[in-house]
Amino acid sequence: MNLGVLGTAGIAHHSFVPAVAKTDHEVTAIASRSEERANSFATDHGIPQAFGSYEELLESDVDAVYLPLPNALHAEWTKRAADHGLHVLCEKPLAVDAEEAREMGDYCDQQGVTLMEAMMFRYYPRTERMVEAANELGEIRSVDAGFHSSLRRWPAGTRFDPDLGGGCLLDVGVYAIEVARLFLGDPERVVARVADPEETGVETQVSGILAFSGGRTAQIDCSFRLQDAQYCRVEGTDGRLHADRAFSVGTDPSEFELRLPGRQVTESFDSADPYALELERFVEYAETGQRPRTDAREAARTLAVVDGLRKSEEIGEWVKMPE
Ligand SMILES: NC(=O)c1ccc[n+]([C@@H]2O[C@H](COP(=O)([O-])OP(=O)(O)OC[C@H]3O[C@@H](n4cnc5c(N)ncnc54)[C@H](OP(=O)(O)O)[C@@H]3O)[C@@H](O)[C@H]2O)c1
Known part of the structure; x- marks a missing residue:
């Protein structure tokens, strides 16, 4: 699966992107609010495409996005990714409260994309x-x-x-x-x-x-x-x-x-x-349409x-x- 990453977050740099390299999947695009940060992140991790805005990445040729943005931005960017038909692996906490998590889940269900909270443990x-x-x-x-x-x-x-x-x-x-x-x-x-x-x-x-x-x-x-x-x-x-x-x-x-x-x-x-391990499961859920163990309903309960x-x-x- 070709993945795009929204934001040059610490967790993406230290943990997630190096983990993807251990799988059969690939981070093919990185986006940042700053083109310079996107380019530098792409160089550090050998990512082929870098974008100076999140929206440009959503319009590019990726299958899914990994979303490690600050918590209050998870809902907005999950919905925007879903609008482009992209599956979303969103960092924990999925949302800032239960109602927002439920809304995100309903929205992704309507758009027919998989939404999984990256509750890796x-x-x-x-x-x-x-x-x-x-x-x-x-x-x-x-x-x-x-x-x-x-x-x-x-x-x-x-x-x-x-x-x-x-x-x-x-x-x-x-x-x-x-x-x-x-x-x-x-x-x-x-x-x-x-x-x-x-x-x-x-x-x-x-x-x-x-x-x-x-x-x-x-x-x-x-x-x-x-x-x-x-x-x-x-x-x-x-x-x-x-x-x-x-x-x-x-x-x-x-x-x-x-x-x-x-x-x-x-x-x-x-x-x-x-x-x-979490990424492998996400890809399996996205490809089969099965509900993730850590879907939006589960996140909403927590x-x-x-x-x-x-x-x-x-x-x-x-x-x-x-x-
Ligand atoms: N699963 C885990 O083990 C784990 C561990 C740590 C964190 N997390 C989760 O991952 C998410 C990110 O955490 P982090 O510590 O990696 O965050 P971080 O280093 O602060 O990075 C967040 C990124 O979001 C982007 N961003 C967009 N709007 C922003 C704004 N207004 N202020 C600051 N940054 C903004 C920035 O990327 P650009 O400037 O490039 O656009 C920034 O690099 C959180 O939801 C956190 O709970 C999970």
């Missing part, structure tokens, strides 16, 4: 194996998940711009919510402390509780200020699963631990490129929790989630 073999291993845990009663990203550029860049969809909930909190939903389903109620202690203009520290049917719970944590950490612990009546660096391991090997009474197993996974946590901070109470 969902396609990573360790995550897939953890979901299987969870069958050994008895009834899963609680998940404790967190992603802290100690940003070096403080407080600068798109992550601190409320108009561009900044804040730690959309940036890293979505991973913790997504993994809680993966093991427990959709919560009935949520409550949170959504804080901006340094008054940066966006939330930089969040702790939330998600309440599920039958007294099951998840605690999620995310931060731009605490030292780097990514963890996920799944507790069942018969045992526990635990993973560190649970969401983003780059191309490093990874592992998780399964603890059952009288048995403790560490399962290890060879190094793999999660962005290449974003509904983000909306609920923010609402809880606003009203100082538990928020009942929509059915």
Whole structure:
């Protein structure tokens, strides 16, 4: 598949474009708001075409686009790409709230193109194996998940711009919510402390509780200020699963631990490129028309929790989630 990339984003430069080179697919075009940045990115990565505007790339001869723009621009450029009949692999979070994600999904369905959220850890073999291993845990009663990203550029860049969809909930909190939903389903109620202690203009520290049917719970944590950490612990009546660096391991090997009474197993996974694996699945979905595991409906469910946590901070109470 011939891919175009919209924007010379850090994630495209460091992770996605190098990953494509490990597959049978190709980035054939890069677009930037600046022609100079597009040319320089094309030279760095050996990309044949460079455009000084996103629209020009959409009119060119690509099959799909990878969209790593600031969060608040995902909806607009997804729809514009869909208008050109292009499939879209859009970075996480798909949108800035649940309603926007649903609109994007409906729009792409109408245009007959595949829209997939690049929530790469969902396609990573360790995550897939953890979901299987969870069958050994008895009834899963609680998940404790967190992603802290100690940003070096403080407080600068798109992550601190409320108009561009900044804040730690959309940036890293979505991973913790997504993994809680993966093991427990959709919560009935949520409550949170959504804080901006340094008054940066966006939330930089969040702790939330998600309440599920039958007294099951998840605690999620995310931060731009605490030292780097990514963890996920799944507790069942018969045992526990635990993973560190649970969401983003780059191309490093990874592992998780399964603890059952009288048995403790560490399962290890060879190094793999999660962005290449995610791309392979995207192409398969686009070619077969099958709905992606991380489609817009799935993204909307995670974003509904983000909306609920923010609402809880606003009203100082538990928020009942929509059915
Ligand atoms: N899956 C993952 O592992 C992962 C990791 C990191 C980030 N992400 C996601 O990827 C997306 C990009 O993150 P990033 O950290 O790579 O972003 P970034 O380095 O800040 O790049 C964003 C790009 O968007 C373009 N852009 C268009 N309008 C802009 C504006 N008003 N302000 C700033 N940039 C603008 C710029 O490209 P031009 O100037 O060339 O047009 C810029 O290079 C986000 O949605 C983020 O959540 C995912």
